[in-house]
Amino acid sequence: MTQLPVAERAGVRRAAAGLVRADRRPFAAVLGLNALAAGAGLAGPWLLGRIVDEVRAGGGVGAVDRMALAILLCSLAQLLLSRWARFVGHRFGERTLARVRERYVDRVLALPASVVERAGTGDLTTRGTADVTAVGTTLRDAGPELLVNAVQAVFLTGAVFVLDPLLGLVGVVGLTPAWVALRWYLRRARAAYLAEGAAGSEVAESLSATVAGARTVEAFGLADRRVATNREALEVSRRARMRTLFLRSVFFPAVDVSYVLPVAGVLLSGGFLHAHGSVSLGAVVSCAVYLQQLAGPLDEVLMRTEELQAGAASFARVEGLAGAPRARADDSAVPAHDRIDVSGVRYAYERGGEVLRGVDLTVRPGERLAVVGPSGAGKTTLSRLLAGVDGPTEGSVTVGGVPVVSLGPERLRRQVVLVTQEHHVFLGTVRDNLLIAEPAAGEGELWAALGAVGAEGWVRDLPDGLDTELGAAEHAHSTDGSQAQQLALARVVLADPHTLILDEATALLDPATARNTEQALAAVLEGRTVIAIAHRLHTAHDADRVAVMEDGLLTELGTHDELVAAGGAYAALWGSWHGEPSDGTAAAADGAGPAGGRGGEASVYRK
Ligand code: ADP
Numbered sequence: 001m002t003q004l005p006v007a008e009r010a011g012v013r014r015a016a017a018g019l020v021r022a023d024r025r026p027f028a029a030v031l032g033l034n035a036l037a038a039g040a041g042l043a044g045p046w047l048l049g050r051i052v053d054e055v056r057a058g059g060g061v062g063a064v065d066r067m068a069l070a071i072l073l074c075s076l077a078q079l080l081l082s083r084w085a086r087f088v089g090h091r092f093g094e095r096t097l098a099r100v101r102e103r104y105v106d107r108v109l110a111l112p113a114s115v116v117e118r119a120g121t122g123d124l125t126t127r128g129t130a131d132v133t134a135v136g137t138t139l140r141d142a143g144p145e146l147l148v149n150a151v152q153a154v155f156l157t158g159a160v161f162v163l164d165p166l167l168g169l170v171g172v173v174g175l176t177p178a179w180v181a182l183r184w185y186l187r188r189a190r191a192a193y194l195a196e197g198a199a200g201s202e203v204a205e206s207l208s209a210t211v212a213g214a215r216t217v218e219a220f221g222l223a224d225r226r227v228a229t230n231r232e233a234l235e236v237s238r239r240a241r242m243r244t245l246f247l248r249s250v251f252f253p254a255v256d257v258s259y260v261l262p263v264a265g266v267l268l269s270g271g272f273l274h275a276h277g278s279v280s281l282g283a284v285v286s287c288a289v290y291l292q293q294l295a296g297p298l299d300e301v302l303m304r305t306e307e308l309q310a311g312a313a314s315f316a317r318v319e320g321l322a323g324a325p326r327a328r329a330d331d332s333a334v335p336a337h338d339r340i341d342v343s344g345v346r347y348a349y350e351r352g353g354e355v356l357r358g359v360d361l362t363v364r365p366g367e368r369l370a371v372v373g374p375s376g377a378g379k380t381t382l383s384r385l386l387a388g389v390d391g392p393t394e395g396s397v398t399v400g401g402v403p404v405v406s407l408g409p410e411r412l413r414r415q416v417v418l419v420t421q422e423h424h425v426f427l428g429t430v431r432d433n434l435l436i437a438e439p440a441a442g443e444g445e446l447w448a449a450l451g452a453v454g455a456e457g458w459v460r461d462l463p464d465g466l467d468t469e470l471g472a473a474e475h476a477h478s479t480d481g482s483q484a485q486q487l488a489l490a491r492v493v494l495a496d497p498h499t500l501i502l503d504e505a506t507a508l509l510d511p512a513t514a515r516n517t518e519q520a521l522a523a524v525l526e527g528r529t530v531i532a533i534a535h536r537l538h539t540a541h542d543a544d545r546v547a548v549m550e551d552g553l554l555t556e557l558g559t560h561d562e563l564v565a566a567g568g569a570y571a572a573l574w575g576s577w578h579g580e581p582s583d584g585t586a587a588a589a590d591g592a593g594p595a596g597g598r599g600g601e602a603s604v605y606r607k
Contacts, residue, residue, distance in 0.1 A: 004127070007319035012312055015319045026092045033085035034148050038155040040081055043074035045293065046159070049286030056281060082148065096580045097136045100318060104128060107321040114390035117326055127321070131314040136310025146304040149297035156294045160266075160287045164279050165289045168267045174262030175298070176293070181258055181278045182302045185251040190306070192244045199237035208234040215232055257327045259295040263288050274290050284607035333407075335400025335415060338365040338529065341388060344395035347381055356392070357379045357552040365498065369531045372542040372570065373549035379533045382549065383501045386531060387418035399499070413437065413495040423488040425479050430459055430487070433467040437491035449493040455486035455519035489524050499529040537577050548572060 007015065020027050039381050047067045108116075108124060116124065161168035210217060210226045217226050225405050270284030282332075340363040362387075363369055371379050384390055385397050390403035398404065399415050407415065426433050430600045434446050438462040446466060450456045462468035462477055469476040479487065492500065502521075532539050540546045548556035548563070548570045556568050563570040 004123055005113075005320045005323040006131070007316045007323065007362070007507040009316075011322070012192055012316045012319055015322070017313070018214070019099060021093055022099060022127060025094055026088060026095070030085060030089045031151075032090055033081055033088060034151040035147075035155070035210045037078050037081035038152045040074050040078035041152065041293075042155055042159045042290075044071050044078075045286045045289035046163075046167050047071045047074070048289060049163075049282030050285075051282070052285045053280050053282030066234075072233070072414050078082065086144060089147065090140060093136075093143060097132075097139050100139075100315075101132055101137055104132060104321065107324070110326050111321070111324055112326070127317050131317045132249060133313055135316035135318055138308060138315075142304045142307035142311060145300060146308060147359060149300040149304070153294060153297040156290045156297070158289045163283045163287055163290075164273070165272075166273065167266050167270055167284070168354035170292045171262040171287065171294075177261060177355075178255055178258030178295075178298070181251060181254040182299075185247060186302065186306060188247055189244075189479055192240070196237075196240040196244050199233070199240040203233045203237045206230050208428065253354065259292075262291040262294070266291055266554075281387075321356045327351075333402040334376055335402045335407075337400040339363065340397070340399050340404070340416070340499060340529075342382075342386070342395070345382075345385060345392040346394040347378075347385060347390075347392050349381075354393075355552055356385075358395070359549075359552075359554050361547060361554060361557070363499070363529060363531060364530050365559050366527075367544045368535040368542070369529075369545050369547060370543035371531065371547045371549060372537070372573065373541050377549040378552045379549050380503060382455060383418060383503055383533050385533070387416050387501050388412050388469060389418065415497055416501060417495055417497040418487070418491050418501045418503070419492060423481075423484040425470050425484045427469075427471045429464075429467045429469055433470060433487050434466075434490055434494060438494040438496075441494050441572045449490040450486075452493050452523045453486045454490040454523075455483065455490060455520070458483060459605070482596070486520055489520050497528065499531065500525060502530060502532040537574060539569075541574075548573075 024132055049071055051064055051067050054067070088366070104127070110126065138221050157172065160171050206229055210230060217223055248461075263314055266284065266287050270279060270287060273279045274281055341361075342359055342361040345356055345359045346354055348354045357380075359382060371382065375378055375494075380596060385392055386404065388397075388404035388407060391403065396403055398606055399407075404412070404416060424438065431446065434449065435441060440443070443466075450459050457466060459468075472478055532543065534540045534543070534546075543560065546556070546557060546560055547554055547570070550569060556563055556566070558566070560574075564574055
């Protein structure tokens with residue numbers, strides 16, 4: 001498996017900036033509202049200080065009441081503003097998340113099939129689910145909260161400095177132990193909690209294994225060993241728990257004490273300064289309250305930073321797709337004719353040796369070519385190259401002089417389509433399932449395509465016709481094997497390629513289904529060049545030409561009769577399959593054995 005790329009730090013930053021730019025105004029509104037809310041929050045402690053000064057100066061109850069009312073109003077304003085800020089922030093987060101999701105889907109769809117195959121769908125799925133969700137959580141919670149609290153912390157600290165720079169300095173210096181404690185904790189917490197989780201799983205695993213294998217344990221007298229194993233797991237778990245307990249028992253008291261330090265420092269030095277008359281008592285009170293209030297936002301900022309980092313890691317994986325090779329976008333070259341030329345093709349999978357070792361082949365327009373050979377000869381690999389799923393390692397596969405792999409999906413499906421045994425019914429309506437192949441198709445064309453593959457009847461019988469939902473949902477119609485295959489074939493009719501590559505699509509289906517679809521298939525094949533990876537020799541017999549592949553090489557090429565007359569590998573294959581009905585050597589051709597069904601078997605090239 002070749003992992004898909006992960007975005008670099010700079011790439012993540014650029015992408016994040018791009019997301020902010022895409023929603024510039026709401027983002028500015030979030031910042032502005034937060035600043036207003038934090039500003040309103042500053043009024044309370046400041047007014048409190050004014051009250052102190054006022055009372056000391058002999059101010060009356062009236063003045064105190066007025067300021068108390070102002071405090072109340074400011075608190076209310078802060079409440080409303082910060083609620084509003086959160087609301088705008090969350091909307092921004094949701095919109096941005098939608099953007100991230102959509103872009104992810106677009107990028108996944110733009111990946112060349114070969115890249116997806118190499119990377120494995122697991123990686124793509126994890127990125128599309130767990131990672132996108134993590135990015136969502138960051139955008140929804142961590143991001144806005146971080147912003148709100150960071151703005152508050154900055155404003156609170158700034159306010160202290162404005163009131164008295166010296167007291168501000170004392171406050172900031174007083175905060176350093178809290179900062180140190182937090183860094184100390186955060187640096188150790190992640191690993192410690194991960195270890196605790198892992199140790200917990202280990203205990204459960206070891207215990208359930210012992211229970212599940214109780215009989216075996218008894219029979220082999222392994223009880224002591226199992227007990228020892230469990231004890232060991234428990235001991236590891238105990239140590240892991242003691243470790244996190246230790247971290248908590250140091251961190252929480254340390255932080256609680258640390259947050260008192262700036263307040264105590266400001267009160268002490270403030271008292272001293274006040275005694276020398278360089279600062280009013282009210283200012284000291286305001287500063288102390290500001291610093292007291294700083295604890296909450298600071299805590300939040302540091303904790304959320306952790307989340308933000310985790311979110312950034314996920315974002316790097318989601319954004320990494322930007323760096324993956326894209327499906328060929330260069331769609332300028334137009335094939336001059338319908339002939340497919342394979343010349344000097346060599347191909348090796350990522351792992352393993354050469355699977356194709358120099359194949360030359362010209363497929364004439366309109367011909368029926370069967371490719372036969374033992375399992376592992378490279379037939380499927382050749383069909384993938386012919387269909388442009390991947391490019392050859394060496395040599396070229398061209399249609400009308402243009403490399404097949406360089407054709408864009410729109411153009412490619414007018415040329416060559418690969419029909420395999422995997423038929424996927426997409427969630428959506430019948431119409432959706434068909435329009436994938438030809439988005440511009442009208443109602444009439446859709447029905448014509450369904451008619452060509454014999455699916456018109458059952459689709460007409462569906463409650464909503466073309467607009468019936470397909471799938472496993474309650475209200476949806478669930479298609480059976482032959483209907484799924486008919487839909488796939490109807491897509492081929494709509495795409496209307498001049499060449500079809502058939503990995504004998506009906507070979508694995510039950511006979512009744514196969515009969516149905518063979519008729520459909522015959523209609524689809526009409527008038528096209530067909531290259532069939534033949535699993536059954538009937539197909540080869542009925543083909544215009546037969547190509548025999550052995551061990552990555554094309555060893556024989558000619559009509560059925562020529563090859564039989566030549567007495568080579570194909571003749572041997574044909575003889576053993578056709579000559580002796582009972583000796584079971586039919587398996588010599590890939591899949592031509594009993595599974596292929598011999599007696600009443602029909603070839604896809606019914607003449
Ligand atoms: P055939 O269709 O004739 O059975 P294939 O083209 O499927 O042959 O396989 C040819 C060789 O390539 C086999 O040895 C097979 O193991 C190998 N192969 C097929 N697919 C892959 C893959 N995805 N990665 C690595 N090796 C592969």
